[in-house]
Amino acid sequence: MQRYFVPAATWSEQTIKIIGDDVHHIKRVMRFKVGDQIICSHPDGHAAICKITILDNNVVYVDIVEWLDQNVELPVEVTIAQGLPKADKLEMIVQKGTELGASNFIPFQASRSVVKWDEKRQDKKLKRLSKIVKEASEQSHRNKVPMIYPNQSLSELIDLASSYDFKVFAYEEEAKTSEYHSLSSVLKQVGEQQRIFVCIGPEGGFTEAEAVSLKDNGFQAIRLGPRILRTETASLYALACISYHFEEMRCN
Structure with a gap:
């Protein structure tokens, strides 16, 4: 599943707003549609499976479906x-x-x-x-x-x-x-x-x-x-x- 790192300022309790180059990647490169799922990562290290709800030319909105409990970082x-x-x-x-x-x-x-x-x-x-x-x-x-x-x-x-x-x-x-x-x-x-x-x-x-x-x-x-x-x-x-x-x- 495709992962995107999203700035903390664009996260709310249940919805995430994606802007910038990632919008182009989501829409033009990956050709995702409304209803498709992606992974969004918060700068604090947490990540969630999200569903695309709005797909516009300059912004993508997703809803959090499930928080992920995984850590792949080195222990040092x-x-x-x-x-x-x-x-x-x-x-x-x-x-x-x-x-x-x-x-x-x-x-x-x-x-x-x-x-x-x-x-x-x-x-x-x-x-x-x-x-x-x-x-x-x-x-x-x-x-x-x-x-x-x-x-x-x-x-x-x-x-x-x-x-x-x-x-x-x-x-x-x-x-x-x-x-x-x-x-x-x-x-x-x-x-x-x-x-x-x-x-x-x-x-x-x-x-x-x-x-x-x-x-x-x-x-x-x-x-x-x-x-x-x-x-x-x-x-x-x-x-x-x-x-x-x-x-x-x-x-x-």
Whole structure:
């Protein structure tokens, strides 16, 4: 059943008003009719099966039929901080990362980031990324839409991570040593409902100075397997490992 995330302001006790791009999707893409059912998700994570009652060019009204009691979110909160990569790699990272359960995405300007975001470019990019994570959340039936932060500096990133229970960063140099910390060894220490901050460098990885700064501020350097991963692969590898550890290994 098709799912739509609907702003809280348009919900009433029994009726929901849908506006914006979702109207076009409901009417023109999915070709729904009055009487058809969809799932509407509230920003607080609750969702309900709803029946379309009014289908207009600019607005759709639905009535709540049944509240759903399901939660597909990871049992831990995972934030992915991604050093700005080239081309459209960030779009793929947030799309697939949303499907894999990330709660937040924070792009940051690393020393080796080739891409630079000015203010005008940032507003356009954030709007595009927000649309991607909303659509990915609907497709994967997430309870909540991940948050996309504005572009940060490394020092701003460190401040944002200060309240997290576990902070790690993937460091290529760790993978070359025999005395390394694996992501698995960190996850064994994490309890449900705790928060994990995963920091991934851009194509060239972290500089030695960045690695020192992160370590000095409580980040643990880890390797993500024995091979060197592309930046667009690393965060997805980490999320897949976290999902397997907390969801698949604990399935009854």
